Amino acid sequence: MAFSTVISSSPHLYLPKRRSISQRTIRCSSSSLSSASTKFDLRAYWTTLIAEINQKLDEAIAVQYPQQIYEAMRYSVLAKGAKRAPPVMCAAACELFGGNRLAAFPTACALEMVHAASLIHDDLPCMDDDPSRRGQPSNHTIFGVDMAILAGDALFPLGFRHIVSHTPSDLVPEPRLLRVIAEIARSVGSTGMAAGQFLDLEGGPNSVEFVQEKKFGEMGECSAVCGGLLAGARDDEIQRLRRYGRAVGVLYQVVNDVREEKMNTEDKDEKTKKKGKSYVGVYGVDKAMEVAEDLRAMAKQELDGFEKYGERVVPLYSFVDYAADRGFSVGDQV
Secondary structure (H helix, E strand, O other), X not given: OOOOOOOOOOOOOOOOOOOOHHHOOOOOOOOHHHHHOOOOOHHHHHHHHHHHHHHHHHHHOOOOOOHHHHHHHHHHHOOOOOOOHHHXXXXXXXXXXXXXXXHHHHHHHHXXXXXXXXXXXXXXXXXXXXOEEOOEEOHHHHHOHHHHHHHHHHHHHHHHHHXXXXXXXXXXXXXXXXXXXXXXXXXXXXXXXXXXXXXXXXXXXXXXXXXXXXXXXXXXXHHHHHHHHHHOOOHHHHHHHHHHHHHHHHHHHHHHHHHHHHHHHHOHHHOOOOOOOOHHHHHOHHHHHHHHHHHHHHHHHHHHHHHHHHHHHHHHHHHHHHHHHOXXXXXXXX
């Protein structure tokens, strides 16, 4: 079976074009489901899922020989500050189409492994050179650069193996599983997150949209799509999930950059300049906030197409508002 990727003549598939401040609006769903998202207890939903996912991740990366590499892997994957957005979004998307979250858990765990691996590598001195991650020192500052590289290298294939060995065959047919594996491979590969990291390091300021989509949007896109694939969503529904997930992924990062910039401005003694390209760094806070508003509206517009699934879509609406507003704290981080 061959799987094709979505190719566009424009490298900027979903990010909104700049509009004047007077034109900015937030489009909410015309249905009652969007307003229901404000009543949905995302904290309780997220906390319950995280507890289940954390237990399964702990079991999936049990310490073996050689012990040190497993300790390095567990250090990043099981970090208390991890928000578990990719696995939770995967489970929520699976349940949207009537799937069983038990069927989604192996893929959800794999997504967290892949996500952690990408963060380990991103934090390396030769990449983004970040000394901390998820409220704790970065992997390489604790275990060394060599071990951090190996830990990331080991987590990628472990994720794929976990999907194959732990997904219940009576809940997920093999063709769906193959599509899930292909989707994850696409998202982290040379046209996905790796491309985003490359241009984050080497591209000019005009590459910021591509960097944001690929480096940050791919994980959200992949998480939503994998959940839909596991549950047997139609192709048009998968494409809608694709656009939704990418918008949420970029939205989360844009808002995060704005928050960091504001904190740096307020605390001049702690002001630091990170490597990499962001809307804030290239265009400033006002433009970044404008983009964030448009991304929120775009993500919710995609969810309007799932109204027929009733309240099962509400968790995905709530994801959008959390990415934009950060109304509560998950784990040890805001």
